[in-house]
Amino acid sequence: MEIQEQVGTVLDGATPLNFPFKVVKGDIPLHEYVKVEVGKNVVLAEVVGVGARNPIVREKIATLGINGLERYGYEVAVAEVLGYLEDGRIMRPKYAPKPNTPVYLADTQTLQAFYKGDMERLPVYIGTLIHREDVQVPIHLQDLSFHLGIFAQTRGGKSYLAGAVMEKILTNTNFPVIVIDIHGDYVMMDRAAENDRKHDKFNVIVYYPPNAPRIKGVTAEVKDLKLSPKQMTNEAFLELLGGRLGEIQSIWIRKIIKEFREKGRSFGLKDIIKEIESIVENADKTSDTNNKLQSGEKKRLLSILARLEDLGEEIELPAEETPVQEFLRPKTLSVICLRGLRSRIQDVYTGILIDLIFRNQVAHYGDLKKAPPVFIFIEEAHRVASQEGGRYASKVISTAIREGAKFGLFLALISQRPRNISPDIMANIGNYAVLRITNAQDQNMIESASESFSHRLIDDLPALNQGEAVLVGPFVPLPAIIKVSKRETVHHGVTPELALINNKISELIKEVRWERW
Ligand SMILES: Nc1ncnc2c1ncn2[C@@H]1O[C@H](COP(=O)(O)OP(=O)(O)OP(=O)(O)O)[C@@H](O)[C@H]1O
Structure with a gap:
């Protein structure tokens, strides 16, 4: 049993929601947890305001420089009531604590009882309370059915935290995880952080589109990501071509793709190019005027051809396909590495x-081999789920986030600009892991999208340090500010250490001079 440490006394003006208290011992930092008796219940509260008072030191007196007045000073804190426990559930009190009631520091045991993982809801632990490194905060994977938003300004620690969630899912459950990796932050997750050697906790497969630049030093299994035009919707294929196609041009493309589909054969980008070339050639050769192309028509086909050839220079769309169920193997992380591709291509690939995974989950719902529950993490979500309506990726994500959870599709959107995410998509995010954010528009977007994100928590966001995050939503027993624990696997998004690199370059320069000499 821990000894109760009184740190304050409740002052006048308490309500069931919050109460001021005079600090009687030590310094109480913001976000410290205290407990107080209300009736028969022990109520947990979080310190949300701290201030120093001294009734003697008024402005006039302060200028006189009188010694010894400090002893009349004291501190006052304001605590926000979180609740009390009843049969393991957190309840809100209906009464205020009485003035003059002692306020105690919440001991580890009490805090851990509030932040208790419910085994039925699959708890995993990614961090500890910021002032209490001995109190682990659970996130319940079951409640990721309300999806997750991971937001922070650049270098705030988003991908570090996302990787922590991924490694916990993969280590503690059999579910597959897919990450759309725009910057190559997750490609080293097959290695243990402690010794940089391969671990055997889960499998990692890195997929690159053919022709996409590859990252050096990857030790995970590497495969080609083969997406054929046959797997895509017409809309997706047209968006890959970029820019605005004329109506008749898109009718041509739809017609050609339809004919390929009807033949039931596999086909790639090269086959579509060949088909158009042969239409133009045959029309040129024929003497039958009915089969000749009008000059406008020929121009249109040639312009489509040029667009297809340009696309072929950027990416290869083979006739072969990577079967979508390959990404759904148990305990496997599929890293879809799109680093180095143009953003338009990255967006369409996403x-x-x-779309393919969503359709697979719907088609094979209930078949645990073909369509197990899957967690998908999407980087740069402000681009692919942007509010500039009508874009293909945004439409697909909007459908997946609205309807996917029923079919075992749990999304995590990662972004440094939540203000650009479509409000329709934001409205479907129930859980938030938010790190440091100073931009007011981003803060407003989060506050207006989330019922559980109080204004008070929003105010805390600019003051967070790197690696500190606010967790809010049904996936945590109570809102919490945590320090994200050290990663178990290698994070490839580490900020380059300039001093170290500079020294290495100096050595290289020395070596070159020595050789010349
Ligand atoms: N909890 C943590 N503990 C230790 N280091 C951390 C932690 N969180 C982040 N970092 C470090 O901070 C740096 C930035 O983190 P991270 O790559 O996750 O940022 P990001 O928000 O994804 O950045 P970007 O927007 O540039 O992709 C990295 O060097 C990372 O190793």
Whole structure:
């Protein structure tokens, strides 16, 4: 049994929601947890305001420089009531604590009882309370059915935290995880952080589109990501071509793709190019005027051809396909590495993959081999789920986030600009892991999208340090500010250490001079 440490006394003006108290011992930092008796219940509260008072030191007196007045000073804190426990459930009190009631520091045991993982809801632990490194905060994977938003400004620690959630899912459950990796932050997750050697906790497969630049030093299994035009919707294929196609041009493309589909054969980008070339050639050769192309028509086909050839220079769309169920193997992380591709291509790839997985989950719902529950993490979500309506990826994500959870599709959107995410998509995010954010528009977007994100928590966001996050939503027993624990696997998004690199370059320069000499 821990000894109760009184740190304050409740002052006048308490309500069931919050209460001021005079600090009687030590310094109480913001976000410290205290407990107080209300009736028969022990109520937990979080310190949300701290201030120093001294009734003697008024402005006039302060200028006189009188010694010894400090002893009349004291501190006052304000605590926000979190609740009390009844049969393991957190209840809100209906009464205020009485003035003059002692306020105690919440001991580890009490705090851990509030932040208790419910085994039925699959708890995993990614961090500890910021002032209490001995109190683990659970997040319940079951409640990721309300999806997750991971938001922070650049270098705030988003991908570090996302990787922590992924490694916990993969280590503690059999579910597959897919990450759309725009910057190559997750490609080293097959290695243990402690010794940089391969671990055997889960499998990691890194997929690159053919022709996409590859990252050096990857030790995970590497495969080609083969997406064929046959797997794509017409809309996705047209968006890959970029820019605005004329109506008749898109009718041509739809017609050609339809004919390929009807033949039931696999086909790639090259086959579509060949088909158009042969239409133009045959029309040129024929003497039958009915089969000749009008000059406008020929121009249109040639312009489509040029667009297809340009696309072929950027990416290869083979006739072969990577079967979507390959990404759904148990305990496997599929890293879809799109680093180095143009953002338009990255966005369409993201849309195609989410669409394929969503359709697979719907088609094979209930078949645990073909369509197990899957967690999908999407980087740069402000681009692919942006509010500039009508874009393919955004439409696909909007459908997946609205309807996917029923079919075992749990999404995590990662972004440094939540203000650009479509409000329709934001409205479907129930859980938040938010790190440091100073931009007011981003803060407003989060506050207006989330019922559980109080204004008080929003005010805390600019003051967070790197690696500190506010967790809010049904996936945590109570809102919490945590320090994200050290990663178990290697994070490839580490900020380059300039001093170290500079020294290495100096050595290289020395070596070159020595050789010349
Ligand atoms: N909890 C943590 N403990 C230790 N280091 C951390 C932690 N969180 C983040 N970092 C470090 O901070 C740096 C930035 O983190 P991270 O790559 O996750 O940022 P990000 O928000 O994804 O950045 P970007 O927007 O540039 O992709 C990295 O060097 C990472 O190793």
